[in-house]
Amino acid sequence: DAMVIQNPRYQVTQFGKPVTLSCSQTLNHNVMYWYQQKSSQAPKLLFHYYDKDFNNEADTPDNFQSRRPNTSFCFLDIRSPGLGDAAMYLCATSREGGGEQFFGPGTRLTVL
Amino acid sequence: GQSLEQPSEVTAVEGAIVQINCTYQTSGFYGLSWYQQHDGGAPTFLSYNALDGLEETGRFSSFLSRSDSYGYLLLQELQMKDSASYFCASRSAGNMLTFGGGTRLMVKP
Numbered sequence: 001d002a003m004v005i006q007n008p009r010y011q012v013t014q015f016g017k018p019v020t021l022s023c024s025q026t027l028n029h030n031v032m033y034w035y036q037q038k039s040s041q042a043p044k045l046l047f048h049y050y051d052k053d054f055n056n057e058a059d060t061p062d063n064f065q066s067r068r069p070n071t072s073f074c075f076l077d078i079r080s081p082g083l084g085d086a087a088m089y090l091c092a093t094s095r096e097g098g099g100e101q102f103f104g105p106g107t108r109l110t111v112l
Numbered sequence: 113g114q115s116l117e118q119p120s121e122v123t124a125v126e127g128a129i130v131q132i133n134c135t136y137q138t139s140g141f142y143g144l145s146w147y148q149q150h151d152g153g154a155p156t157f158l159s160y161n162a163l164d165g166l167e168e169t170g171r172f173s174s175f176l177s178r179s180d181s182y183g184y185l186l187l188q189e190l191q192m193k194d195s196a197s198y199f200c201a202s203r204s205a206g207n208m209l210t211f212g213g214g215t216r217l218m219v220k221p
Contacts, residue, residue, distance in 0.1 A: 031207060042199060042211035043155065050206070090154060098207045100145070100157035 004104035023091030035090040114138040116212030134200035
């Protein structure tokens with residue numbers, strides 16, 4: 001089945017220790033998104049890509065970076081995680097022309 | 113800027129009908145989407161309204177009034193499995209979504 005896959009599902013890191021979250025998709029969508037969702041809050045867009053064209057939301061902290069080496073894969077790098085970065089990180093994809101966004105199951109990040 | 117308001121919590125009984133309202137103030141508005149999210153799960157798409165009126169998909173319907181900057185999600189014949197959070201989201205250029213705060217629906221027997 002075509003889908004959006006995120007690894008790992010649960011990630012524990014230490015304060016200040018870099019961490020990378022990964023996302024892959026078999027939908028062949030050219031738009032990919034990274035969202036941060038804290039408990040009982042709405043998903044908040046961090047970045048999105050049109051193909052390799054990177055778009056950073058204005059209020060995304062500099063601590064967060066992203067890479068998209070090809071259509072199928074996208075990575076979220078958190079250079080120096082703080083306690084406030086503990087959250088669920090959701091990857092999503094869509095076709096360029098619009099339509100629904102397809103979400104992966106998320107990676108829950110814990111920062112100790 | 114973009115902002116969407118929806119009730120934080122709604123409770124209903126099995127078999128009932130519930131309506132979750134969403135008002136929005138957004139620029140570059142293309143349409144209103146609804147997503148369902150179970151605890152610990154990913155948001156899943158329910159419906160999208162680009163034009164005024166009602167869209168029906170099985171037990172779920174969604175309505176949009178652009179002139180009133182208002183929409184709602186209607187859930188009929190509620191089932192226990194419908195207990196989840198429901199997010200309205202405005203769609204803007206480039207298929208960007210801005211989510212409302214979410215409505216936690218609790219269905220009781």
